[in-house]
Amino acid sequence: MQALSGVQLSAHAGGAELRATDMEIGLRVPLEAEVDREGTVVLPARLLLDVARSLPGAQATFELRPAEQDVEVVSGSATFHIRTLRSEDFPPLPEPGGENVVEVPATAFVETINRVARSASRDETRPILTGILVSASGDELRMVATDSYRLSVKETRLEAPLEGGFEANVPARALQELARISQAAEADTLTVSVRSNQIVFEVGGDVLSSRLIEGQFPNYRQLLPDAFEHELTLTSGELTEVVRRMSLMAQKNAPLRLHFAEGELTVSAQTPDVGEARETMPLAFSGESFEIGFNPEFLRDGLESGDGGDLVLKLISPLRPGLIESADGSGFLYLIMPIRLNV
Amino acid sequence: MRLIVARCEVRYSGRLNAVLPEALRLLMVKADGSFMVHADSGGYKPSNWMTAPTVIEEEGDPPARIVVRKRAGASEDRLEIEIAEVVSDVHHDMGEAAALEKDGVERDLQEALAAAPQFCGEGFRLVRREWPTDIGPVDLMCRDPADDWIAVEIKRIATIDAVEQLSRYLERIRLDPAMAACRGILAAQSFKPQARVLAEARGLTCVEVDLAVLRGEREPDLTLFAA
Numbered sequence: 001m002q003a004l005s006g007v008q009l010s011a012h013a014g015g016a017e018l019r020a021t022d023m024e025i026g027l028r029v030p031l032e033a034e035v036d037r038e039g040t041v042v043l044p045a046r047l048l049l050d051v052a053r054s055l056p057g058a059q060a061t062f063e064l065r066p067a068e069q070d071v072e073v074v075s076g077s078a079t080f081h082i083r084t085l086r087s088e089d090f091p092p093l094p095e096p097g098g099e100n101v102v103e104v105p106a107t108a109f110v111e112t113i114n115r116v117a118r119s120a121s122r123d124e125t126r127p128i129l130t131g132i133l134v135s136a137s138g139d140e141l142r143m144v145a146t147d148s149y150r151l152s153v154k155e156t157r158l159e160a161p162l163e164g165g166f167e168a169n170v171p172a173r174a175l176q177e178l179a180r181i182s183q184a185a186e187a188d189t190l191t192v193s194v195r196s197n198q199i200v201f202e203v204g205g206d207v208l209s210s211r212l213i214e215g216q217f218p219n220y221r222q223l224l225p226d227a228f229e230h231e232l233t234l235t236s237g238e239l240t241e242v243v244r245r246m247s248l249m250a251q252k253n254a255p256l257r258l259h260f261a262e263g264e265l266t267v268s269a270q271t272p273d274v275g276e277a278r279e280t281m282p283l284a285f286s287g288e289s290f291e292i293g294f295n296p297e298f299l300r301d302g303l304e305s306g307d308g309g310d311l312v313l314k315l316i317s318p319l320r321p322g323l324i325e326s327a328d329g330s331g332f333l334y335l336i337m338p339i340r341l342n343v
Numbered sequence: 344m345r346l347i348v349a350r351c352e353v354r355y356s357g358r359l360n361a362v363l364p365e366a367l368r369l370l371m372v373k374a375d376g377s378f379m380v381h382a383d384s385g386g387y388k389p390s391n392w393m394t395a396p397t398v399i400e401e402e403g404d405p406p407a408r409i410v411v412r413k414r415a416g417a418s419e420d421r422l423e424i425e426i427a428e429v430v431s432d433v434h435h436d437m438g439e440a441a442a443l444e445k446d447g448v449e450r451d452l453q454e455a456l457a458a459a460p461q462f463c464g465e466g467f468r469l470v471r472r473e474w475p476t477d478i479g480p481v482d483l484m485c486r487d488p489a490d491d492w493i494a495v496e497i498k499r500i501a502t503i504d505a506v507e508q509l510s511r512y513l514e515r516i517r518l519d520p521a522m523a524a525c526r527g528i529l530a531a532q533s534f535k536p537q538a539r540v541l542a543e544a545r546g547l548t549c550v551e552v553d554l555a556v557l558r559g560e561r562e563p564d565l566t567l568f569a570a
Binding site: 124125126127146148149150151215218223319321335337338339340 | 533535536539540543562564567568569
């Protein structure tokens with residue numbers, strides 16, 4: 001549908017609004033405007049963006065010229081005539097409100113999104129895993145994401161209990177967009193309206209809507225091992241830096257090798273025809289030494305998703321999942337499956 | 344097969360007119376009459392070609408001019424090659440060509456899954472390959488540890504059509520009261536997103552399989568759960 005490649009510009013007595021949607025996510029952004037004549041028009045999005053970025057003046061005038069089927073954009077000494085797209089094809093976007101409306105603190109919500117979003121799958125053939133399971137009730141906000149190779153859980157304690165609650169599997173793409181909008185809006189709270197198959201967020205006047213993902217989200221609690229063989233507390237920053245450096249030599253799906261020995265950890269990587277790297281750091285490890293392999297990107301994501309403080313690394317054996325946990329009990333868990341190492 | 348490397352100019356006339364200016368080119372003349380002009384760039388496609396049947400006329404030895412003609416309705420397609428210099432001109436007897444053998448086709452998958460039905464579900468055992476129904480055979484019929492029936496349809500790429508096909512088989516299989524609870528599994532190397540959604544909506548299980556893993560050539564990736 002051609003109209004979906006466009007942005008709907010709606011001018012009404014109170015101001016103007018920009019709307020865009022890909023049928024999965026919809027966004028409405030209000031604009032301050034002096035409106036002489038009300039109307040709605042759809043303009044090609046990419047072109048409008050390029051034009052808007054290039055305008056010489058601080059303000060612009062938009063005038064619909066029905067006879068020419070275009071919009072005249074004037075700013076400073078520049079004039080553009082942009083052909084319109086079929087307005088009637090543009091779908092209506094949902095309004096916030098309804099029976100289940102919950103107000104949540106924006107900063108906590110965005111921080112929680114940012115801690116788990118990387119674990120959501122990007123594989124569209126597994127739609128359930130492309131979402132983040134968001135649960136909010138009482139004074140707890142919890143988000144869970146997994147792509148079956150790793151699992152992120154963040155439980156955020158809220159300063160004040162919520163009025164109402166919800167649980168929904170929201171596309172990670174929508175939540176990442178919401179995080180960007182919220183950070184730009186600098187609003188204190190965001191309003192969440194939950195319906196049977198749709199969720200609408202309102203933050204600082206912007207309205208982002210998304211369809212919900214249907215189906216049973218994996219029971220993440222079942223995936224967390226009951227006990228671990230090794231529990232190591234370490235400084236997140238130090239290990240993150242080592243992992244980043246060594247990852248440079250783990251190309252073409254090569255694993256990152258973590259060799260635990262008495263009092264030290266050696267991180268190494270090798271890519272045939274490219275090279276290899278190795279770095280040893282002190283670590284309070286005791287017991288029989290062992291080696292475990294991880295996808296470098298997934299391990300880095302887990303380490304970077306922490307809050308930068310100390311973390312606890314829990315391991316069982318080279319073929320069982322490892323757990324990265326915030327040492328301060330801030331409610332962040334990152335479960336990561338190892339890669340088999342061909343010794 | 345005749346391969347001529349020559350500095351030449353190629354003129355095509357027919358549905359349109361086109362000229363390849365003089366340059367070093369490879370002229371391929373196949374025994375079946377097809378004719379191709381290749382450059383050392385531009386990918387696998389010839390710069391110009393004419394499919395068989397063609398009439399090929401040649402002047403000079405070494406060739407100074409080659410004309411390839413083909414009837415195209417009322418008109419004629421024509422390639423005229425003016426050769427300035429022949430660098431190489433060789434003939435090869437290619438013999439009988441064996442047909443392309445494709446690995447990873449549905450039959451290979453069926454064979455591998457029949458040998459290792461546990462990849463479709465824990466404890467599955469094979470009852471029969473090509474289980475007959477009155478609208479065609481379903482690829483595998485298995486039983487699970489509880490002795491329940493499971494029909495498995497195998498595709499290289501699972502599409503909505505594959506879901507429809509398995510649904511139709513199940514409809515027929517379940518007419519037998521002894522198999523009324525028969526479940527369906529769609530096994531494929533990859534799934535179209537719509538096929539997965541429709542399959543799940545119809546209560547069918549999707550199982551993604553990797554032929555190399557099935558054959559034991561590669562260990563499966565470790566995952567937290569079966570996705």
